Amino acid sequence: MSENRNEGSSQAAKANSDTQTPSHFKVTHPRLRDQLKKKSSKKKGFKFVQEKMLKFQHVIRNQFLQQISQQMQCVPPGDQQCTQTSRKRKKMGYLLSQMVNFLWSNTVKKLKFKVPLPCLDSRCGIKVGHQTLSPWQTGQSRPSLGGFEAALASCTLSKRGAGIYESYHLSFQSYEAYQADKYHKDKNPSGYINLSTSENKLCLDLITARLTQSDMNLLDEAQLQYSDWKGQPFLREELASFLTHYCKAPTPLDPENVVVLNGCSSVFASLAMVLCDPGDALLIPTPCYNGFVFSSHLYSKIELIPVHLESQVPRSNLDSFQLTVDKLKLALTQAKKKAKKVKGLVLINPQNPLGDVYTQSSLQEYLVFAKTHKLHVIMDEIYMLSVFEPSVTFHSVLSIKDLPDPNMTHMIWGTSKDFGMSGIRFGVLYTHNKEVASAMKAFGYHHGVSGITQYKLCRLLQDKEWISKVYLPKNHSRLQKAYSYITKILKDLKIPFYNGGSGLFVWINLKAYLSPCTFDQEQILHQRFRDKKLLLSSGKSYMCIEPGWFRLVFAETHLHLQVAMDRFCHVLAEHKKHEK
């Protein structure tokens, strides 16, 4: 890191020398002038300036962390003194942070420092540990607000509002940069390519063609009116049939156990509210998808307790990041020691970001563990139809004949990943527990799906012939092809990677490029990719316990993958140079 900083500093010195060199030290010959300037800048202690700046920023950051952390908590209504103090701190904090930002951005611009920006995941980048944290508490480098104006206006927001504002903007900063500056071969060849957000862009042609067929456009009055808040009955019936078929349920699933909301995160947030009280906890094996943290944070106010998995055999696909019942037990015991109220276990299967699936026997073990400890099991199976490796068999929790505790087992699915329709905002809960299904209705009012969309989804999912014979085979072969393309490059670069034949991403090990192998260095490399307009997700944002891992989404068009991998290789090569 120090080498890198020095390099940055010297570059900065060069760039900034005009403004920093005293007037009596003028040399006319360009090369000599440059050399002297370099030396002079070093002498005049740009490093000192930089260090001061970093220290100042650090102080302010800590002040900010403390205060935002307070803001994020649910302040009891009566606690006026605390509220007032906090409000004062907020205003002061905003202004200070703006000052820092202003100074910092100018310094960075002029000195060309290479400073990491906050790390972002584009589906949802808020990090979590065993505390509900605001994003930069988890290792991000600097708070970055939307301008001085915003800081002044911020007195119109509540503490909670300011916290939400900050969380969102820090988490989605890269995503918004991408949205505003997307790569296009001709129109914007230097725009962002996003291999961070998990979207399947390989079958948009197929889905678009199917969704524009004439059967999709029927519109009856029921679609336009208030309906069952659990979802339109016609869609719930179709979903019961669909899940029975594709999850291989031993007996037909019951439409009354189906709840439709606008996205899996809405389902998760609502389910967490129904199963947990504020402050309760759920176990979740990590690395894992981090979007649930945002949901937990915004609404459910629960805690996600990571069950940390490690890459025991870094250069092999075997045994790495394996979840075992022992690890679950350990995490539970430790949580209980800390007086945590653990209410359930969240499992993602196929796993994100690992892209592997649980074996039937493992799954059974986890479920038995959960039953033994009276834990709910929330199974996120959003990638269940994205198993592209033919030799891999996925086992849905709904396929299990004698579920250890059906009343405590809840499954989430949606079309965002398997059908590449993330913009449709649709998620479904299947629960054997009628009371849970019934309680979930209350959320239809705030997380409902348009009747028109529900109808289209119904028609799409009804067409099992097209799904099984046309869509899935094509989707899987395209995923396989993109996967092969990416992994060949990774192999050539001798970059270890992990994927178990499913999902839209590979989990790559860039430890060899980090020196020392720290989260700070991971962050710097992540920022270098971003500087090159390539978005990847860093392992830390998946609560990975080891630095050096990145998630790379490969479900992109070939052209985009080509450009992305060129940038990827370029960044690594450059990065290595800097490290030397």
Place this chain on the structure above:
Amino acid sequence: MSENRNEGSSQAAKANSDTQTPSHFKVTHPRLRDQLKKKSSKKKGFKFVQEKMLKFQHVIRNQFLQQISQQMQCVPPGDQQCTQTSRKRKKMGYLLSQMVNFLWSNTVKKLKFKVPLPCLDSRCGIKVGHQTLSPWQTGQSRPSLGGFEAALASCTLSKRGAGIYESYHLSFQSYEAYQADKYHKDKNPSGYINLSTSENKLCLDLITARLTQSDMNLLDEAQLQYSDWKGQPFLREELASFLTHYCKAPTPLDPENVVVLNGCSSVFASLAMVLCDPGDALLIPTPCYNGFVFSSHLYSKIELIPVHLESQVPRSNLDSFQLTVDKLKLALTQAKKKAKKVKGLVLINPQNPLGDVYTQSSLQEYLVFAKTHKLHVIMDEIYMLSVFEPSVTFHSVLSIKDLPDPNMTHMIWGTSKDFGMSGIRFGVLYTHNKEVASAMKAFGYHHGVSGITQYKLCRLLQDKEWISKVYLPKNHSRLQKAYSYITKILKDLKIPFYNGGSGLFVWINLKAYLSPCTFDQEQILHQRFRDKKLLLSSGKSYMCIEPGWFRLVFAETHLHLQVAMDRFCHVLAEHKKHEK
């Protein structure tokens, strides 16, 4: 009420005599047997049984209220003792309440008591006062759970979940009964007619025809992918143009100030989170739409403080329920005395349930009041295009040239009412405050609208020619016709009513049918309508301070209105008989 109870009791006695009459008291002649049974039952004190039952139920209800009220509050994570006690209470409460329900339902069934069921509004029936209450705290008669089975399963729900479950089911009970048993001329002539839920069913033909035109079916890839969480740029642009035009904005509105979420309640809930901290309060003139209470309750944890308006001249349309700045001042002063942190003022214009619009000068006064006291103004203008009386002019808050405090003024609109598209789940916020707009983005993740629906909405709202020349004139003339039909009947019945030429409902005064004029009696009459399969909304659910008012939605098909009004007249005639 006592007469009514007695009548119920004697009926009950008759119905239940077979099971209650001792075996030594057998008479064979049918008429004599009936007469004797009647006397006997009275002697045997069925009234006593009934009273015992009511008392028992009352005790349990209070126990329940206490406990649910605790459940609904955000229990601090550390407060273990309280949580454990509360959990125990919950389980005990559930079982007891189930016992009561079981006994009660059997008693009611056998004794044919006429007991009011919980009062419901179908858009969202949770009542509110100056506290966040669970529904039956606000005057509803009995907790009604989903069966003994549910009670046993309820240990799987969190306290919060159980509270949500109860709130939802009590609030939406009538609505669900209606959904399951809708009136149909031929297929189900004895089904429910719903004049409680505010839906415009008069223009479904026009909307369906427009939404199925070929221009609606274009589907591009952007609709299927994650987008701007504030709403698709194309829709926000169109909304800025639409609102500029129909709200008569003095200068073009800015698409960046537009936030699209799935329904106005989602917008309100999110806005309340951004502007208020938990425990903060908003003033709201009442009677008013009660759906915001549910939102406040579920997510924002704010308090709605009613500014009570009264019908000073009950049989006239003049001066009744007028909002004045003095009333606002009084409410604010009283709230401040109670150390409430009032953050804003919610205004519904055109008003729901009054159906009138604020004059330009009144509106200006309210806004100046808000500015003086540093209050946000949340203007709900969801009925802005449903002004059917040509002589009435609506003034949107966006039309005001020199807004007293633009940075604190926020306007909500949607297509649910004006376009009869409540099933589309779409609401929009327009705010001049860029920071608020920006903070609201965070909610797009959980309250987003399907890209396909956003496209259709864009096309619909773009077609100003059709809206202005075809849709609105037809909609207004149909509303006017339905309004005339209903109000003629009301006039014939000498029932005072209130409407200021807008909205989908009349606010009717049935005080003459209540003896004594109490909320209990209002509740009984409300239940009588429901017994006759006619849903109306009772005034209490709109936080009306005077008993005897009901909201009746007239934006229904003529056939439904005819049948509904037949039932309405029948209930009132029967009710009068009972009262004599």
